[in-house]
Amino acid sequence: MKFPLFVAVAAVAAAAAPAHAELLVAPTRVVLSPASRSAELVLVNKGAEPAAFRLALENRRMRSDGGLEAAETALPDERFAADKLRFSPRQLVLEPGARQVVRIMADAADLAPGEYRSHLRLMSAPVSAGRSTVATGDRPDNSLSIELIAIRSITVPVILRVGSLDAQVTLNSAALAQPGDNQLVIKLARAGSRSTYGDISLTVAGEKQPAWLVRGVAIYTPNTSRDVILPLPADVRARLAGKRVTIAYVSTDSAEPAQLGRVLSSLTATL
DSSP states (O other): OOOOEEEEEEEEEEEETTOSTTEEEEOSOEEEBTTBOEEEEEEEEOSSSOEEEEEEEEOEEEOTTSOEEEOSSOOTTOOOOGGGEEEEOSEEEEOTTOEEEEEEEEOOTTOOSEEEEEEEEEEEEETTTTOOEEOOSOOTTOOOEEEEEEEEEEEEEEEEEESSOOEEEEEEEEEESSTTOSEEEEEEEEEESSOEEEEEEEEETTOSSOSEEEEEEEEOTTOOEEEEEEEOOHHHHHHHTTSEEEEEEEEOOTTOGGGTTOEEEEEEEEO
16 A cells, blocks of 8 residues: 655745745834833734744844854853743734734843843744645655745844943945945944944935935944945946945934934945
């Protein structure tokens, strides 16, 4: 007797929220403090089928190129928040179009001043992901059938700020990675006791509107520098070529209202 096997294979793809149309996450960044110790994440299933989600806290470290990697132990001046955070629920199933609120709470009692950070990971998959079934009927070719089901991973930084913190940023340089290349490398330097968060704009001299805008650029503690690598579309590169361009890093950190919209650093260069 033949026993054809149907196997569900999970393919994992990581991205920052909300990169996948099937799952909408808002906000994509959470900042807490002793005066504001709780926040809510809203998850919306934009897909066409029910989806299951699992949530977990993890510690991550920013590399010099802005990428994130797992961090097992804290470096000097690096503070993790995972053991100071609680969240609920930890797993759920959303029907198409349904929404769920995830509540995050922090315990900031007796903490030394500083910025603490961990990341809330959301693993999503259709409800059928991971199931295996054995059919008793014969397949004519006795072949193996493989179904690829995407499991998406989204991380949301959760930052806990304690005490009076500050940060300064310097935009040190901006240049193409290679002559004639469309990849712009912007070098930022950070000092102070907290991270920074903002948008980078490229504006041609004499123009009011940016030719290019990159949103949500962070420099996490304890990093003192970051290389922001911007691939420029061909039409944008052509528009900037040989022009004097002002590159500005503008704060969009809603947890620091006095800084909102402020130019943290800028420089002018010919690209």
